[in-house]
Amino acid sequence: MTTLVWFRQDLRLADNPALHAAAERGPVVPVYVESFADEGEWAPGGASRWWLHQSLSALARDLAHRGSRLLVARGSPLEVLIALARECGATAITWTRRYEPAVIARDTRVKEGLRDAGLDAQSFNGALLAEPWTIANQSGRPFQVFTPFYKQLLRQLEVPEAIPAPTALLPPAQWPSSLPLDALALLPRIDWYREMAATWTPGEAGALEQLERFVDTALDRYRDARDRPAIPGTSRLSPHLHFGEVSPWTIWRRIEAAHAERGIDRAESRASKYFAELIWREFSHHLLHHFPHTPTEPLRTEFARFPWHEDARALGTWQRGRTGIPLVDAGMRELWATGWMHNRVRMVVASLLVKNLRLDWRHGARWFWDTLADADLANNTQGWQWTSGCGADAAPYFRIFNPVSQGERFDPDGAYVRRWVPELADVALAHIHAPWLAPSPPRDYPPPIVDLKASREAALAAYQSLRGR
DNA sequence: TGAAATGTTGGGGCG
């Protein structure tokens, strides 16, 4: 029996239940269908499209090494898949589930349509440790606070056996026609991605390499080093995870094995900070599934009438990394150059935007969507609502980061700021996070866009106005 | 995964 494998955000061969199920039954026809129109306003942004191009091209190579191919098409998945199935005599289709509201609606229609057409359509979980509908609190409702969600997930966690990558894939009797990958025009016409290309290796091999690098060089000191943006103390797996180049289970098993080798007992292993971060990703998907309006609406409804400012100039200054606040500008420039920003710095730049500048969090979420290679609707929505204080288990609104003291705490030698803000290369360490206080501030670096103390107080007052009613 | 203001404690200098 020939099976189409519809690749989406599971761009890997190992630990891929949809591919495995197909390969067990006979010939496999792997296919990617560009159908961004179905994703509406959350079609992939520029950085994500660059990554997707690289990742698809890596997947095509990996498939070729196993005697197979990656077919590329664009348009309505239902029509494309039915046509391809006819062309190559496939009778079944498998894929890995996604959780974005628009995609769920689309996939439901696709599954019905395929079955109406007499095809065997089957979807699998290949992206989450626990799918959103498998976890509920005592009263059967979704969790809205992280810690009880985290504990419940750990309680019911059962690590499945790894599924090895198939060593060979049977080709169909006849390969259907395919577009060349370039026809999807995922790469920008202007070459702005040089630094991204130098920073990342998209694709399954790159993902597994990065996992090994993390385990070898950063896992042991993760708890403290993960907050230091100047050093590679985080996993840097987020874009790989978003595109499914590595499964969360592969990561989980690898970390558990490393802990075991290093004499860390099971309880301590389970309690590790890195696992908690993986489970934040699960929590984000849980929230997006149960509260599908949250990409555009605050979960806490009173925030619908929060007095946001509208200031296109300030937004542009923040986006370009010209706020005059070193840690913020460093982060925004790291994002622009590499398609990624250290998580500690994401919280700081977000706090400045929504609290000190008091711009609507949706402007920030939109900018991150277009510039992050790891842009993920669940994580991005959750992260912005958390910072803004309008989400589930959110930082209270009055929790306002001071980018100067955050810089002093987490970039104590100024290395991160100096790396991304070259105008500050010669500023003394004492003033690196607040150069406007230096005896002679650098001339080519702007003064701060806001007074941190005054804007903090104004933000608190705005928050009070919500509570007063 | 906050910061700043306010309160408390205790060591040490000093008359």
Added chain:
DNA sequence: ACGCCCCAACATTTC
């Protein structure tokens, strides 16, 4: 020896 003050360090409260 003692009380007093200062202030750093820490804890608590507030936003």
